[in-house]
Each structure stands twice: as structure tokens, then as C-alpha cells.
Amino acid sequence: MDTEGQKQQYIDEMVAKRGYVLDYHKVLTKHDFDFMKATNDLIDVAYLNERVLHRKTKELIFVATLTAMRASKSHIESHVRVALESGATPEEVLQAIEIVMPEAGVVAFQAGLEAWQAVVGADGIEPSPPR
Secondary structure (H helix, E strand, O other), X not given: OOOHXXXXXXXXXXXXXXXXXXXXXXXXXXXXHHHHHHHHHHHHHHHHOOOOOOHHHHHHHHHHHHHHOOOOHHHHHHHHHHHXXXXXXXXXHHHHHHOHHHHHOHHHHHHHHHHHHHHHOOOOOOOOOOO
């Protein structure tokens, strides 16, 4: 049986490797550690391990797919942050989100845009007041 110390070490190592953890990572680590480890092994191979695609490219793909799937704002924000930390520019992340609009629609796009705005601190141009 795994100890609480082992579980804590595992979640801390996930943060160090990914740059974040999500709420479901925390819950599964505490309540179904075997499942969390199995899930994380798949994520390591598909997402974290350097293969042909570099981390920056993978993060841009994540931002786009999470936006298209209408993931939570905090989930999208976590990948926007890691994309930026991995060398993506704010403009590259924005363009990854913009790719979503034709296929997933305006509502999905808006959720991704709001997450991007929150992370990069972007604002808009306000209309002039009526005369």
C-alpha cells in the first residue's frame, strides 16, 4: 500500500515535470493512486516525453483541442501558461485558439480567448462614446 508521503512526492513530481496539476490529479492521487499512475504513464508518453513534437507544439495543440472541447477556463489557462513557458509567443497561442472557430464555433472560441486574455493580460479597444 502506498503511503501519504509517496502520494505527496508523486504529486510534487508531477508539478515539477508539467508545471501544473489539475484537481482530478489531486483527487485520483489521494483516492485511486494506481489509476492515477496508469493515467499519468499514458500522458508521459503522449504529452510529456520528448518525441518528434516539441513541448511548445504539443502545448499549442492542447490549447486548441481544449478550446474546441470547451474545457474549463482554468484548464485552458494552465496550458496557455505552459505554452508560453515553452517558448510560444502570445500571438502563436492566440492563433492556435483562432483555428478552433471555423470547426467548433464562436462559443468555444470565446472560452479559449477569455482564458488567453486572463493569462496574457490582453484587453480590447472600447468603442468611442456616442456623440
